[in-house]
Amino acid sequence: MNPAVGAVVINFRDITERKELEAAKDDFLMTAAHQLRAPLTAMRWNLESMFGHEIPKGCKGKLESMYANNQQMIKAVNELLDIAHIIQGKLPNTPEEFDLVARIKKQIAENEDFSKRKKITVTFAADRPKIPVYIDPKHAIDVINNLISNAIKYSENGSTITIGVLTTGDTATMTITDAGIGIPPAEQGKLFTKFFRASNAREVDAQGTGLGLFIVKSYVEGWGGTVHLTSPVTNKKGTKIAITIPIKKGGKI
């Protein structure tokens, strides 16, 4: 046998097996996440129906803790499902026209409990009162929420987070700047890959899935946009993330 041809055959088999393994892994991820959703739903609704009744002394805090854990698991399962969909190219995508400025304001308001708990000030400014975009609003909420909640999570108590939107002719750039722990330069290349968490992020919060920024990048690039990271911003501290996305041409908003 010609040894060179033998080597080629082995390589082909290797690639095929690897692809099959990858596909099996993605299928497993999707099935596991779907199978987890049903019991998590039952838990969620059972707990919610309990909150409508009188709760014996000593149980309220424990039930609330169970509910928080349930919400955390639902979030993780949803993120796993999202990445399984992204990898398989089967992401549900229902674009709609909406106002980006109003959407950002709404997500800032929804994170207010979290920011107030840490006495963090969130400022917002946009160079136009309304900016029409044409993307799936669910994905937009995921992106904006991920960036705002990350900024709050990794910022010190009492600090300020600055959110801004600047437009050019046909794009809008949203920047989120915090004065938090920053991202070690050596780890920045891996930041947007799935399951990756920066070493200093793990010290602040042991629970993160490492999926949020992978989802952010996948969505934004799917809209024909880009994600740009700067860290540290000043004084060895802080992170600035800028996402640039297309403005809807001839938007009615």
Add this chain to the structure above:
Amino acid sequence: MKKILLVEDDTTLHTIYREALEPHDIEVTAVTTGKEALEKAKSLAPDLVILDIMLPGGLNGFDVAERLKQDPATASVPLLVLTNLDSEKQSADAVGAAYLVKTNTSLDAIVAKVTELLHI
């Protein structure tokens, strides 16, 4: 009293739906397969059908929805698809059904949606 037909194979959820909806003067009749759903939809004449999608026995929730829409006796009954599959909004739109993803919806939000669909 309004009548709801609940098509859901997870029987632990039957009790949860009942307890949440009965205080709103809504009677819940639950079945677990598509075949039972089609039979009950005729005999019960419900004001709303709540449909899960992944059902045992060969007929899924969308098969049931299509058949209910084709039958003049049940064509006008409003449908609410309540599933754990989050890629089915377009299929739900196609059969004229309201659509919610179970895991991402609070019990209060489900009650609100049901009472809205029943105009109560």
